[in-house]
Amino acid sequence: MMDIQEKLKEIGPYVEAEDDGMLVCRCEEVTKGEIRKAVHEGIFTIEELRRYLRSGMGLCQGQTCGKLVKGIVARELGVAPSEVEPASSRAPMRPIEMEILAEDGGVAHE
Amino acid sequence: MSNTADVVIIGGGVVGCAAAYYLAKAGNTNVIVLEGTKSIGHGGSSRNGGGVRQSGRDVRELPYAMYGIKHLWPTLSEELGVDVEYTQKGNLRLGKTEAHLEKLQTLAKNAQSVGLDVRMVDAKEVKEICPYLSDDIIGASWCPTDGHANPLTTTLGYYKRALEMGVRFYTDAEVTELRKVKGKVRKVILKDGTVFEGETIILAAGYESRYIARTVGVDVPMTRLIDECLVTEMQPHMFDIMLGTAGADFYGHQAKHGSFVFGSDCGYEEVTDMTDPSKLITNAMTLSASCRAIMGYVPALKDAKIVRSWCGWLDNAFDGVPFISKVDEAEGLILACGFTGHGFGTAPAVGLMLSQMVAGEDTVVDITPLRYDRFKPCR
Ligand SMILES: Cc1cc2nc3c(=O)[nH]c(=O)nc-3n(C[C@H](O)[C@H](O)[C@H](O)COP(=O)(O)OP(=O)(O)OC[C@H]3O[C@@H](n4cnc5c(N)ncnc54)[C@H](O)[C@@H]3O)c2cc1C
Numbered sequence: 124m125m126d127i128q129e130k131l132k133e134i135g136p137y138v139e140a141e142d143d144g145m146l147v148c149r150c151e152e153v154t155k156g157e158i159r160k161a162v163h164e165g166i167f168t169i170e171e172l173r174r175y176l177r178s179g180m181g182l183c184q185g186q187t188c189g190k191l192v193k194g195i196v197a198r199e200l201g202v203a204p205s206e207v208e209p210a211s212s213r214a215p216m217r218p219i220e221m222e223i224l225a226e227d228g229g230v231a232h233e
Numbered sequence: 234m235s236n237t238a239d240v241v242i243i244g245g246g247v248v249g250c251a252a253a254y255y256l257a258k259a260g261n262t263n264v265i266v267l268e269g270t271k272s273i274g275h276g277g278s279s280r281n282g283g284g285v286r287q288s289g290r291d292v293r294e295l296p297y298a299m300y301g302i303k304h305l306w307p308t309l310s311e312e313l314g315v316d317v318e319y320t321q322k323g324n325l326r327l328g329k330t331e332a333h334l335e336k337l338q339t340l341a342k343n344a345q346s347v348g349l350d351v352r353m354v355d356a357k358e359v360k361e362i363c364p365y366l367s368d369d370i371i372g373a374s375w376c377p378t379d380g381h382a383n384p385l386t387t388t389l390g391y392y393k394r395a396l397e398m399g400v401r402f403y404t405d406a407e408v409t410e411l412r413k414v415k416g417k418v419r420k421v422i423l424k425d426g427t428v429f430e431g432e433t434i435i436l437a438a439g440y441e442s443r444y445i446a447r448t449v450g451v452d453v454p455m456t457r458l459i460d461e462c463l464v465t466e467m468q469p470h471m472f473d474i475m476l477g478t479a480g481a482d483f484y485g486h487q488a489k490h491g492s493f494v495f496g497s498d499c500g501y502e503e504v505t506d507m508t509d510p511s512k513l514i515t516n517a518m519t520l521s522a523s524c525r526a527i528m529g530y531v532p533a534l535k536d537a538k539i540v541r542s543w544c545g546w547l548d549n550a551f552d553g554v555p556f557i558s559k560v561d562e563a564e565g566l567i568l569a570c571g572f573t574g575h576g577f578g579t580a581p582a583v584g585l586m587l588s589q590m591v592a593g594e595d596t597v598v599d600i601t602p603l604r605y606d607r608f609k610p611c612r
Pocket of ligand 1: 243244245246247248249267268269270273274275276277278279280281282283284285286406407408409437438439440441442445460461462496544545546547569570572573574575576577578579
């Protein structure tokens, strides 16, 4: 069980850092500062963070920045990166055009 | 911190988070929200297609669907301090056959009877509203006040704001049982044995609400159904309206960010059997079936790349409308479940009404038709 208010107290308020402007998720242009700040707003899991900031939701689906984001969240929460669960991988593995995906031999709707 | 509060809300979905926010806004911050998984909004609330619509709804739901669209959605981003991307540019429900048009006409008539502006449009007008649609479409219903929003930021926005206002949230807090004290539902027991207590308990745990309610002898008729969505890569801006079809083969919209979000199915949803429903495994057939359905109405998207797909559970009430109700046999308990695949658009109004029910006030609209005991033997 995680008591969110207690944890927020424990980690203290968000304090600006010099490298907060660094781009972490290039596809969706999310910075380190935005990620750090979100943690202090109660966004503790990668699943929530993706939904809140769109980090890892772009073309590469987080394959580039996933590890980095995890590290930032872990540091902010004061836990080991291994304690931060990665996001679920979702099909398709690579972006695929609708027209190609549609060719599975199925029949048209109706 | 104390495990006792005025109100204990079970379920950190959009309904639970909205209820917490409206309670806090009304001055009651002595509220605890218990979310069973590690993430707020892990259920349908972050898996839905973002439709904020009135058209196509049962007349029992229309009054509060309309209330929310008129009074709550327009200012929500400002209120929460999070962009919920509410876009009110209308909903086209498309038809390709005469049978489709008949169905749309009936739905339109029902909605008009309670004062909703929804009318039939012909193929030409459909093209004027949205030039990207297929020539196979012969007509549609048009509801100009429908729209869409971002379910992810809406759910987390309610959470964030309620948290700022002092509501206590617990994640990884799976509830297994309710218990009465002196005839009143008061104790909420977690899987790990932790006990919470509340003067009022709001049960907003999606389908799981059914199992939890049973522990105090209350059962509500609903079933669980899987549903899927997909999202394209970012596209140039095409349109702001919401799309649906009479055949219910897909629905969706272009999000502010540029990607299209669509919901669709493959036809085998009803026989889906997942040993562990929390695993949420998508069906290998659905992605392709969805693409065929979408291209059948929006051929302009054939080259759009799909980047992601996912599924979520619907808590389908037996008669298609939710249970938003106090329970005579279980004083202290308020049910908020059975949203049947369209509880996102109504969540602000439902959250507000739940806060009013806790305070013992009249709700903004009458919701007696959503009582838990509305079912009588039908044979
Ligand atoms: C694919 C899909 C598409 C949809 N499209 C639309 C749409 O376009 N428009 C629309 O209006 N609606 C849509 N919906 C429906 C909408 O998402 C739901 O009606 C809405 O999110 C209901 O909110 P909720 O908070 O009741 O449920 P949920 O989001 O399911 O929240 C319930 C919460 O309770 C938690 N929980 C479960 N069991 C326990 C327990 N034992 N203890 C503690 N917590 C527990 C869950 O983890 C979950 O977070 C769609 C749904 C799906 C799945």
